[in-house]
Amino acid sequence: MENPFEIILERLDRIEKAIKNLNVGETKAPVDELFDIAQVASYLKITKSTIYKLTSTSEIPHYKNGHKLYFKKSDINEWIFSKRIKTCDDIEKEALEYLRRNPKKFK
Template identity: 55%
Template sequence: MENPFELILEKLNGIEKAIAKLNTVEPIVAANHPMNIKDLSTYIKMSRSSIYKMTSLNDIPHYKSGRKLYFKKHEIDEWIFSNRIKTNDDIKKEALKYINKKESEGKLLE
């Protein structure tokens, strides 16, 4: 039977290595500096091939200089948050607003 303390030390060493890997991730470039494909991939946690596909379809805001692609962080943030999904409450409010508008238009026509 293995020594339980050795097993614990082994697991702790594994945890330390995993934490060290997490701490070595390169920081994202400052907001006012352009990101390259590698930076963007890290930032939005998406594969480079998916990003290349989106750029070829012009689905993502980007810049091209020669063969290199660049991205502005604030434009990427706007792009990510531009397709907000409406909540049920948002939809109910819009429906009520529409009904009230139609009712008031109907009263004006009478």
């Protein structure tokens, strides 16, 4: 007859291995990359003085801790891509949609 403690220990070992295998697949949420003034200037390919101007007028998203400025890469990307210029086709589609929704205004 087998020792019940040995059976329990074997089962515990299998459970531990199974748990370790489950944890291997887990990934932590990526940490947003943090830029300082020089890094964001380099990333945007503009001068540091331009970055200072953009922060002083609150045009660019940033964080301030004491006298240090910080920028989240995701905020910078979102800010850049929110400045999209509409094409002529985009403007024409909007105009046609506006006319379709408001036909009485233009009769």
